[in-house]
Amino acid sequence: xxxxxxxxxxxxxxxxCTGCGDHGILTVLKKALAELNIDPAKLVMVSGIGQAAKTPxxxxxxxxxxxxxxxxxxxxxxxxVNPELTVIAESGDGDIYGEGGNHFMHCIRRNxxxxxxxxxxxxxxxxxxxxxxxxxxxxxxxxxxxxxxxGQFNPLAVALSLDASFVARAFxxxxxxxKEIIKKAVTHKGFALVDIFQPCVTFNKINSFQWFKAxxxxxxSTYDPHDRVHVFQRALEAEKLPLxxxxxxxxxxVFEDQITIYRKSTVPLIKxxxxxxALSGFIDKKRGMPVASVSAKVL
Amino acid sequence: MEKDIPGIRDVSIVLCGExxxxxxxxxxxxxSLLKISRYNFFSTKEYMSxxxxxxxxxxxxxxxxxxxxxxxxIDILFPFTAQALEHVRWRLSGKTLIxxxxxxxxxxxxxxxxxxxxxxxxxxxxxxxxxxxxNVIAVGIIAGILGIDAEISNNFIGRYFERKGVxxxxxxxxxxxxxxxxxxxxSDEGTFKATIEMHPEIDNQIVMNGAEAVGFGALCGGCNFxxxxxxxxxxxxxxxxxxxxxxxxxxxxQAEDEIAAINMAIGAWYAGGRGxxxxxxxxxxxxxxxxxxxxxxxxxxxxxxxQRPAPATGLPTRTEQGxxxxxxxAGHGEFPRVIFAPGTIEDCISLTRMAFNxxxxxxxxxxxxxxxxxxxxYYNFQAPDISDIKIEHQYIKTDKDYVRYTITDxxxxxxxxxxYGEGMVVVDSDEHxxxxxxxxxxxxxxxxxxxxxxxxxxxxxEAIPPELTGGKECGYLVVCWxxxxxxxxxxxxxxxxxxISLLHFNQVYPLHTDTADYxxxxxxxxxxxxxxxxxxxRILRASTGISIDKKILQYNGLPFSVEHLTExxxxxxxxxxxxxxx
Numbered sequence: 055x056x057x058x059x060x061x062x063x064x065x066x067x068x069x070x071c072t073g074c075g076d077h078g079i080l081t082v083l084k085k086a087l088a089e090l091n092i093d094p095a096k097l098v099m100v101s102g103i104g105q106a107a108k109t110p111x112x113x114x115x116x117x118x119x120x121x122x123x124x125x126x127x128x129x130x131x132x133x134x135v136n137p138e139l140t141v142i143a144e145s146g147d148g149d150i151y152g153e154g155g156n157h158f159m160h161c162i163r164r165n166x167x168x169x170x171x172x173x174x175x176x177x178x179x180x181x182x183x184x185x186x187x188x189x190x191x192x193x194x195x196x197x198x199x200x201x202x203x204x205g206q207f208n209p210l211a212v213a214l215s216l217d218a219s220f221v222a223r224a225f226x227x228x229x230x231x232x233k234e235i236i237k238k239a240v241t242h243k244g245f246a247l248v249d250i251f252q253p254c255v256t257f258n259k260i261n262s263f264q265w266f267k268a269x270x271x272x273x274x275s276t277y278d279p280h281d282r283v284h285v286f287q288r289a290l291e292a293e294k295l296p297l298x299x300x301x302x303x304x305x306x307x308v309f310e311d312q313i314t315i316y317r318k319s320t321v322p323l324i325k326x327x328x329x330x331x332a333l334s335g336f337i338d339k340k341r342g343m344p345v346a347s348v349s350a351k352v353l
Numbered sequence: 354m355e356k357d358i359p360g361i362r363d364v365s366i367v368l369c370g371e372x373x374x375x376x377x378x379x380x381x382x383x384x385s386l387l388k389i390s391r392y393n394f395f396s397t398k399e400y401m402s403x404x405x406x407x408x409x410x411x412x413x414x415x416x417x418x419x420x421x422x423x424x425x426x427i428d429i430l431f432p433f434t435a436q437a438l439e440h441v442r443w444r445l446s447g448k449t450l451i452x453x454x455x456x457x458x459x460x461x462x463x464x465x466x467x468x469x470x471x472x473x474x475x476x477x478x479x480x481x482x483x484x485x486x487x488n489v490i491a492v493g494i495i496a497g498i499l500g501i502d503a504e505i506s507n508n509f510i511g512r513y514f515e516r517k518g519v520x521x522x523x524x525x526x527x528x529x530x531x532x533x534x535x536x537x538x539x540s541d542e543g544t545f546k547a548t549i550e551m552h553p554e555i556d557n558q559i560v561m562n563g564a565e566a567v568g569f570g571a572l573c574g575g576c577n578f579x580x581x582x583x584x585x586x587x588x589x590x591x592x593x594x595x596x597x598x599x600x601x602x603x604x605x606x607q608a609e610d611e612i613a614a615i616n617m618a619i620g621a622w623y624a625g626g627r628g629x630x631x632x633x634x635x636x637x638x639x640x641x642x643x644x645x646x647x648x649x650x651x652x653x654x655x656x657x658x659x660q661r662p663a664p665a666t667g668l669p670t671r672t673e674q675g676x677x678x679x680x681x682x683a684g685h686g687e688f689p690r691v692i693f694a695p696g697t698i699e700d701c702i703s704l705t706r707m708a709f710n711x712x713x714x715x716x717x718x719x720x721x722x723x724x725x726x727x728x729x730x731y732y733n734f735q736a737p738d739i740s741d742i743k744i745e746h747q748y749i750k751t752d753k754d755y756v757r758y759t760i761t762d763x764x765x766x767x768x769x770x771x772x773y774g775e776g777m778v779v780v781d782s783d784e785h786x787x788x789x790x791x792x793x794x795x796x797x798x799x800x801x802x803x804x805x806x807x808x809x810x811x812x813x814x815e816a817i818p819p820e821l822t823g824g825k826e827c828g829y830l831v832v833c834w835x836x837x838x839x840x841x842x843x844x845x846x847x848x849x850x851x852x853i854s855l856l857h858f859n860q861v862y863p864l865h866t867d868t869a870d871y872x873x874x875x876x877x878x879x880x881x882x883x884x885x886x887x888x889x890x891r892i893l894r895a896s897t898g899i900s901i902d903k904k905i906l907q908y909n910g911l912p913f914s915v916e917h918l919t920e921x922x923x924x925x926x927x928x929x930x931x932x933x934x935x
Contacts, residue, residue, distance in 0.1 A: 117777070127614075128619060130620070155615070156609055340736070
């Protein structure tokens with residue numbers, strides 16, 4: 055396969071600024087998918103709202119571009135209903151970590167076999183330059199006029215605290231490495247987070263391409279991504295930000311595999327027929343032993 | 354008031370006590386026993402939002418004729434605490450037989466305020482083996498009074514408690530026997546006489562409550578995915594389907610919040626599943642953005658909303674019909690939807706089943722708008738015919754050139770699902786072009802809005818007409834919707850007049866195109882709603898231009914009682930507004 059297999063067959067008016075890191079991520083994503091031989095018809099790209107969330111529109115594949123912050127619940131459901139599909143959720147830091155924060159936490163706990171790619175530019179692009187959860191304290195915007203006073207959201211540390219099964223960070227300034235990291239994430243079975251640093255050339259003059267280049271470095275080759283406590287320490291590093299695959303927990307049970315219906319058979323839900331016999335049987339049972347004990351749930 | 358009707362052919366038995374005292378066990382056991390013994394019955398409950406303590410009550414109505422509605426009259430009361438007696442005091446009459454433990458109900462040797470038929474439940478139960486057996490003693494008493502066959506009762510109790518071990522089965526059987534003797538004595542002495550006829554055809558009937566019926570209806574509609582956050586009064590639907598997940602291939606997921614729940618259900622449909630959510634008004638408020646998403650993506654979704662009194666947390670475990678307008682207007686933007694409001698438990702099955710097929714056909718959100726009263730009520734009814742069930746998926750196998758939003762005459766675009774065929778299925782919450790990609794083209798926008806709204810025409814033609822009981826030409830047309838159906842029917846029957854007709858809506862939006870015709874022959878119209886502002890009359894006026902003359906509204910958290918509604922109707926009729934017509 056070739057990255058071109060993911061090119062749209064028609065003109066598309068790309069909504070990103072020249073020099074935006076999103077372009078690079080799109081290029082890298084297509085390459086990674088092609089190298090992994092993923093059939094575009096068997097792939098679903100799920101996103102929320104924001105500039106990053108438009109990425110799926112620029113690929114030839116199945117797309118579910120839902121609501122702001124809500125990419126992960128439908129992504130989880132799509133994978134559960136048809137585990138034969140490859141599901142990738144792709145959105146920005148505001149969408150996944152801010153508006154969708156609750157889903158981010160609980161999706162990690164569920165551990166569906168999906169990949170979550172987060173474009174992290176530490177600012178809101180589509181709404182024009184307000185602070186994002188990952189904005190640095192002191193970052194001045196039209197709303198945070200004296201600079202951001204909220205603590206910075208550390209997605210890697212949060213994911214690790216919830217024992218996410220795969221956690222990585224990349225910088226789109228290095229396209230080759232970013233591609234390799236995405237490939238590892240997509241191949242990994244279980245929830246895989248790839249946080250990608252990406253400059254916003256229009257609204258973030260602080261965390262620029264040069265800034266990311268100067269303030270990141272790769273985890274050393276002897277680094278052990280299985281030692282969770284050590285990984286946690288590295289995720290907390292703030293002076294210079296490490297890049298690479300931080301954490302892998304391959305032993306963590308996957309959501310779909312654990313759902314009742316897949317315990318007895320791996321046939322995707324959509325390929326199963328309605329159990330008519332059971333339905334008639336249910337009525338017959340009701341005729342004999344009428345009332346199931348439906349206990350009252352009080353909230 | 355109808356409190357004077359002697360409890361001969363129609364007995365209203367109420368059990369009242371603290372949460373956690375096992376009143377529900379009695380309800381469950383009695384419902385099963387009555388069904389097996391071929392008695393018509395109805396049961397409903399009112400309870401507090403707490404796990405222990407307080408005062409909860411369950412009404413079990415047993416009758417020669419079919420009964421399906423709440424009465425406030427109590428013929429036999431079992432108060433299990435002193436507070437219980439106070440809790441239902443307003444429902445007692447001089448004829449109510451109160452069976453209870455005097456020492457408990459009037460402690461310290463005081464003279465009780467009401468006449469009590471003394472049964473020392475606690476000491477009797479302790480003799481059997483523990484206080485826990487009080488419940489089955491009560492079951493025995495009821496069985497004895499009603500004259501339910503002793504052997505049937507004993508076999509049933511034995512079978513039911515078998516799984517709890519030999520000891521439990523034996524003790525419960527002893528408890529039942531002790532209760533039965535007392536019940537027999539009450540009947541023999543003439544303290545309370547009931548002559549309720551059994552009906553062999555009840556053998557073939559079934560018993561469900563509304564929650565179970567919605568769950569079963571969902572199964573009949575091919576539901577294979579439910580995502581929900583637990584919330585009274587709809588949790589029973591989630592637990593019902595979760596319990597059935599293995600047998601019926603259902604993914605049942607407890608979501609982190611209602612926002613996740615509806616977005617999951619929409620994702621499930623996108624991928625080819627048949628998803629639903631269940632919640633109450635407060636949870637639904639969180640889902641409204643998701644409703645709008647379904648509208649934009651043109652993805653089906655079935656939403657079951659069980660109403661309870663609001664605003665905010667309101668009265669969490671009680672009933673109301675106050676969320677009709679919220680459900681009608683929920684979600685930003687303009688897009689079609691359908692709202693069903695089951696009037697009966699049979700409706701809960703048939704309408705939920707229909708909801709799945711309708712949602713699938715028109716790619717829209719379809720609502721089952723119920724309430725705590727119907728969710729928590731049981732009665733026996735004719736089992737539905739499910740021999741004709743076929744789940745015809747409306748999605749297609751896509752070809753290479755497939756586009757998701759083809760403009761068609763009907764407004765319905767063939768729906769593909771990812772991975773089935775060679776096409777790409779692109780859906781977008783932004784306004785989109787035929788392919789599903791973002792667009793801001795004015796003409797495309799207009800075309801897409803028109804396409805979505807066009808479906809409404811066909812949906813209106815398929816709307817369920819209201820059910821008219823009585824003549825079209827009538828002095829009084831009583832209008833109601835949803836769970837008030839049986840209550841209104843019984844109240845009208847009690848009035849015994851031939852100039853009252855009942856018009857009940859189990860589809861409240863969109864209304865059937867002939868709706869206005871039902872009003873032409875009515876001299877006066879009276880609407881009955883379990884809310885404070887008569888929401889349905891506004892929908893009726895908006896759809897048909899018809900204004901309702903009189904409104905009977907109740908919003909104290911309880912369902913209408915047959916007696917109260919009878920009185921209210923009588924009062925309205927006596928001050929008739931248009932005695933000689935308009």
